[in-house]
Amino acid sequence: MSEFYTILERLTAAILMGGVIGLERAFHGRPAGLRTHALVCTASSLLMLLTVFQWELLSSEYLSTLRVDPTRMAQGIMTGIGFLGAGVIMKENLTIRGLTTAASVWTTAAIGIMAGMGFYIPAVLATVMTFLILSVFGWVERRMQSRRFARLMVRFKRHVGLPQAQLYEVINTYKISAYGPSYHLEEKGSIFEYTMTINTRDPENFHRLADALTNIEQIVEFSIQPTGD
16 A cells, blocks of 8 residues: 555646646646646656556566666656647747747656656755746746847839838837848839848837838838747
């Protein structure tokens, strides 16, 4: 019965610690939330329990010749979790989303491994640290004046176009830097297109630039697409 209680204790700890991290992700509407993190942590713990109690599962005649490395199970778990993490990473136009959730899933698997081996102190510490990173650091990131990037596309009629220098002047007015321009002339030769990367520390500047571009008569069409870090 002592083995039963040990298994129950470690799996329960894995569910709780994975659930704490999953709650934070679910609160922010991420695709991998409470259930995903709890299952990842529990599965990792369950697989590590196999290495802990493998001696009870093997016949005594093999014990003298068998050499077991528990870390190989951990390596297999972390490799497999990589595929699950890739599943929560999404590309929306030029923006990459889900990297933080993928990292939290990977970390949760490591916490489950610790719980499965009975290393509760590092498992609990890692749970607390992961929760703080996701919540507190996220709050800090949202308030930091970090540089934001976007891809600007401007189209206008060829013969009534906007000179590049004048377009840069409009962009710079709103404390936005632009670089890496590319040019495209449609097959019929009637529409000319500028494409460039722009960046600023205040995302509201993108809205102000959009309002300004809307009022320029020469521009036929434009788009500002935020990109990932």
